[in-house]
Amino acid sequence: MGVDPSFGLACLGKVNMTYENDQDLMIRYYRFVANEELACDEAELGPEGFAEKLYSQQKLHEQQLGMLNYMRKFHFDDQSAILEKLHHQMEDANFESEASILSAEQIQEIVRRRVSPLFRPSQLSLTE
Structure with missing residues (x-):
């Protein structure tokens, strides 16, 4: 053109x-x-x-x-965490359309990690 x-x-x-x-x-x-x-x-x-x-x-x-x-079906805080995970997933995949989906299992895992203290990242730094 x-x-x-x-x-x-x-x-x-x-x-x-x-x-x-x-x-x-x-x-x-x-x-x-x-x-x-x-x-x-x-x-x-x-x-x-x-x-x-x-x-x-x-x-x-x-x-x-x-x-x-x-x-x-989830609480607003859980929805925010899910959307944040989805955003990171899409960024990592260079915004390919297939990356815009999370399965029910992935969503449940995100919510479970937010609720369970066992899944919370440690506050210790690697240099200690």
Whole structure:
């Protein structure tokens, strides 16, 4: 297209910074960005590849919704710990979509570690 990608990204970043307090505009902006990404995916992947990607995204969203519904059964402090663990997991995986899911067992383990004093990290430093 003849546009330097870094210039385009810099301009898009300015939109976020300039209008961060305009919630309605930011919602419409991110909706536009998502639609643009879908259009690019459709053009690049072709009909079959695009259909597969949409199916995978739908399954991922269903898993995420199930995880969030399961999390609602826990206390707010536990939910915060779960979300913190999920955030670290996603960072470690470079924000790959598969990293955005925790199983029921993983969630239970996070909550159990918060409750049980046996799982609390020691306050001793390694140099002592």
